[in-house]
Amino acid sequence: MRLNELQVRDYREQGYLIPPYRLEPVFLQSLQEALDQLIRDNPGVRPEKLVSAHIEGQNDEGVKGSQRFLELAMHKPIVDMVEQLIGPDVILWGCHVFCKPPAEGFETPWHQDGHYWPIRPLATCTVWVALEPSTCENGCLRVIPGSHRPQVLHPHLHEDRTDLTLNQRMAEGTFDERQAVDLELEPGQMSMHDVYMIHGAKANRSTQRRTGVALRFMPGSSLFDRNLRPSDGQTGVPVSFATRPLWLLRGSDRTGQNDFEVGHSRR
Ligand SMILES: O=C(O)CCC(=O)C(=O)O
Structure with a gap:
């Protein structure tokens, strides 16, 4: 699977892209089954907060995950597209299943991902x-086109609420919500977005469940710095960056400092 020049340019200019590629139907169905199992396996976890769902068995982030999502993150057509956008050295560092149940699915406040992550220099697709x-x-992803371009992280304010996927929201006046574009997708379709992109999603008040699997890839020129705590425990999502496993999927680790052993040993 290759993106054409126009699609790559679009991603660079707009900060997001809906590629023409779709998951093969049989693979999609196996992931839908894995999703239902994931929800059955994690009765105590809000389905919007299924962090590191790609780690088989119980992980350090409170979730019992499934290898099937790791297979998705390693799926060649997906990694091929990512490689075109972030370069030949591709590191998988995260996977979060955002499942919004009908009627009461949480809102995702407007945010920039880079605000939350211990990656320097900050880069992720x-x-x-x-x-x-x-x-x-049912609360599709919404983006502010071009908002990634200045490569600036805007202030995020803490919100003490129990009905949000993340407890931090971009401060009022930092962007114009009227420019939002809704990324409506059919099952098996996907969108790609930059780490500085301003995005969010409305609550799900509909009768239709909405699930997206967010796969996080960084270039080998960035360091996943396990000592950084950029989010200060205020996000409302329990993460364990110190023990999160990394996978080098393509090329090499240009920093020479990324740790690909942590988190793998007991698996
Ligand atoms: O699916 C959602 O509601 C939020 C997803 C998101 O913020 C992300 O993938 O970065």
């Missing part, structure tokens, strides 16, 4: 794979 229809009605 997220591939958000729809396992179910993602529409305006």
